[in-house]
Amino acid sequence: MSVLKIALVVIFLIIVAIVLFLNYLGLFSKIVIEEKEMGPYVLVYEDHKGDYKGTRKIQDNIYNILLNEYGIETFKGFGVYYDDPKKVSKEELRSIAGCILEEADYNNIEKLKENNLKVKETSKQQCIVVEFPFKNAFSVFIGIMKVYPEINKFVEKNGLKQKEIMEVYDVLAKKIIYIMNYIDE
Structure with a gap:
């Protein structure tokens, strides 16, 4: 086999591997938008102002505090993003981030509040919901690129006012769930 043929086979295999990896991360996943009730949730969180990428460290920090200081293991991290990064500078973006308590740990809410952790209880609400595969950090970036434009189209098409x-x-479920409360205009 000539060097050229070997190089072409190697290039082809690399391209196939990249496509398969991107498929694994969700790049080719269909975006399905549903309207359904979500919640209630008990959020243990910290406020954040600045680039949204800083919320990952907060989630990890809250997870470690809950696990190491209170023996509470959580399986869901979250971020609530209040501002549109296309309209607000990175330094001014507002968000909260942390972990969602499992129902079995609700008996610890008062203890967490007494020790100066921020705890917020949300009610069940009608929301726009999209589920996306969560394999690793790349899935988060692909989800942002794919999900947000579809949510924006849905909001505009249905005459809704977008909120956070x-x-x-x-x-555990290996998915990112995008949840947007909304107000009918």
């Missing part, structure tokens, strides 16, 4: 968006990173 919550991203739930469900480790």
Whole structure:
């Protein structure tokens, strides 16, 4: 076999591997938008101002505090993003991030509050919901590129007023759940 043929086979195999990896991450996943009730949730969180990429460290920090100081293991991290990064500078973006308590740990809510952790209880609400595969950090970036434009189209098409968006990173179910409360205009 000539060097050229070997090089072409190697290039072809690399391209196939990249396509398969991107498929695994969800690049070719169909975006399905549903309207359904979500919640209630108990959020343990910290406020964040600045680039949204800083929320990952907050989630990890809250997870470690809950696990190491309180013996509470959580399986869902979250971020609530209040501002549109296309309209607000990175330094001014507002969000909260942390972990969602499992129902079995609700008896610890008061103890967490007494120890100066921020705890917020949300009610069940009608929401726009999209589920996306969560394999690793690349899935988060692909989800942002694919999901947000579809949510924006849905909001505009249905005459809704967009509010904050919550991203739930469900480790056990291996999915990111995008949840947007909305107001009919």
